[in-house]
Amino acid sequence: MASDAAKSESDSAGKAEDTTKTTEELQSLRLIRDRRSIREFTGERIPDEHIEMILEAARHAPSPENMLMIRFIVIRDDKEAKEFLADIAQEMAQTAFGGAPFELTSGRNWFINDPYRAAVYARLRDGELFRYPEKSDAVIIVCASEAWHDAGYLYPNELFGSVVAGMAVQNMWLTATELGYGCGYEALICSDPRHAELVRDKLGIPPIWTPLTAFCIGKRISPRALGPSRAPLEGLMYEERWGYPYKRLAFRKEEK
Ligand SMILES: Cc1cc2nc3c(=O)[nH]c(=O)nc-3n(C[C@H](O)[C@H](O)[C@H](O)COP(=O)(O)O)c2cc1C
Numbered sequence: 096m097a098s099d100a101a102k103s104e105s106d107s108a109g110k111a112e113d114t115t116k117t118t119e120e121l122q123s124l125r126l127i128r129d130r131r132s133i134r135e136f137t138g139e140r141i142p143d144e145h146i147e148m149i150l151e152a153a154r155h156a157p158s159p160e161n162m163l164m165i166r167f168i169v170i171r172d173d174k175e176a177k178e179f180l181a182d183i184a185q186e187m188a189q190t191a192f193g194g195a196p197f198e199l200t201s202g203r204n205w206f207i208n209d210p211y212r213a214a215v216y217a218r219l220r221d222g223e224l225f226r227y228p229e230k231s232d233a234v235i236i237v238c239a240s241e242a243w244h245d246a247g248y249l250y251p252n253e254l255f256g257s258v259v260a261g262m263a264v265q266n267m268w269l270t271a272t273e274l275g276y277g278c279g280y281e282a283l284i285c286s287d288p289r290h291a292e293l294v295r296d297k298l299g300i301p302p303i304w305t306p307l308t309a310f311c312i313g314k315r316i317s318p319r320a321l322g323p324s325r326a327p328l329e330g331l332m333y334e335e336r337w338g339y340p341y342k343r344l345a346f347r348k349e350e351k
Pocket residue numbers: 130131132133134225279280281282283284322323
């Protein structure tokens with residue numbers, strides 16, 4: 096026990112580990128890389144204890160002055176509500192992906208080779224792929240508020256609630272990944288404000304709370320093998336000033 100307590104001492108206590116770990120050794124980075132969007136679930140039930148661990152992770156999200164301007168509706172037993180969400184998601188996918196020609200938008204899926212890309216795109220347009228709320232065990236409606244308590248005065252930034260919600264979702268996603276479950280972030284249920292109203296009405300969400308996603312958790316049919324890689328650090332980070340690309344340590348060493 097004593098050694099566990101010592102291990103968990105935080106950086107602020109001046110006890111941060113002084114040995115540099117490789118990226119492979121870092122458990123957090125491994126989990127972050129393993130986390131994927133899963134959209135096909137078996138429909139099986141997950142043990143309640145596991146769902147609660149995942150919810151526990153959400154509770155630990157950081158928030159301005161610990162205000163936690165986020166709320167979660169955990170839907171597990173209400174099949175009809177799950178179908179309702181699946182119907183909305185499919186309809187929205189058909190509208191969103193069916194609205195532009197393949198040639199214009201398929202470039203986003205550059206990581207899928209021909210001829211598979213067209214087939215994947217056809218699935219997006221058909222929208223069936225996005226019906227996954229009905230096959231997941233837990234559908235968590237994540238809501239955020241920009242007007243909760245005095246948040247509107249203290250933090251007059253329209254995105255604060257969503258930032259906190261994003262952190263909570265990522266916490267849940269990583270915990271579920273470690274437990275071996277799949278998760279999908281179904282934003283299509285409220286992309287259209289009219290759908291968001293239907294969701295509010297169905298689930299009784301009060302006006303100052305905004306549903307952001309149906310975050311779906313379930314047993315996955317298979318792990319994702321293929322997926323979007325990420326832009327390199329140079330593509331996302333600047334050094335000291337906007338426009339000066341960050342240079343990875345590996346490249347700096349080469350120059351010496
Ligand atoms: C804000 C946000 C909105 C998203 N919306 C949807 C969505 O409506 N439906 C869906 O299936 N996935 C959605 N995703 C998941 C992304 O498509 C996915 O994270 C991205 O393609 C990268 O793939 P990966 O999660 O497997 O790494 C969303 C993710 C985020 C963060």
